[in-house]
Amino acid sequence: MLALVTASALFLRWLPHHGLPILLLFGVSAGAALAIYLTQRRRYGAKSRGVSREHVDADITAVLWTAFTGIALGVLGIGVVLAG
């Protein structure tokens, strides 16, 4: 989450150079950080209950969404660089 917040700040820092399209990257990374923050408590609770039960389900949805966010940021970034 902190890495996404840092990346969001970096994208915002280069707004004067890249223009408004960089706000798309900022939106995606800040949105992902917010989604992680809002679901953190539920996921941590499930994992800690799982540890005490000696059974933790692999969180495949979170993994897929996180990987998709990285890929989406890459695609948008290439678009911003080519458009600039």
Place this chain on the structure above:
Amino acid sequence: MTNSQQAPGDDAPPPRGKIAERLLPGGEEPDPRFTLANERTFLAWIRTSLALLAGGIAIEAFTSDLFLEPVRKGLAIVLLLLGMLLSAGAALRWLRVERSMRHKAPLPLPLIVPLLAGAGAVAAAVVLVFVLWR
């Protein structure tokens, strides 16, 4: 039923989702510590991916006095592509490791390590050539 007895299913794990059933079929749940360690490793790769993505955006901006525009854009796109590949590779690695653990099979080779090392070396060599050439 006494206080010490629990209703059936009180301590039972919740049922797996459809995506989990499809992508992680068969086998049995590994030790929870291994599942959590696998997720931590995935997140470490995602952090590296985010650094490459942010770096790709930044390098196109702050090297405007150093390189010509096509070189700048090329470098930025290489970094962004690497970041994307790393995100996808990290998810694939997580999936392969989780499947191996479920089936008590040997862990797969970490292919993204040589990929990242090779691509990073090539990008650094290209930058060095251009810096020396100027």
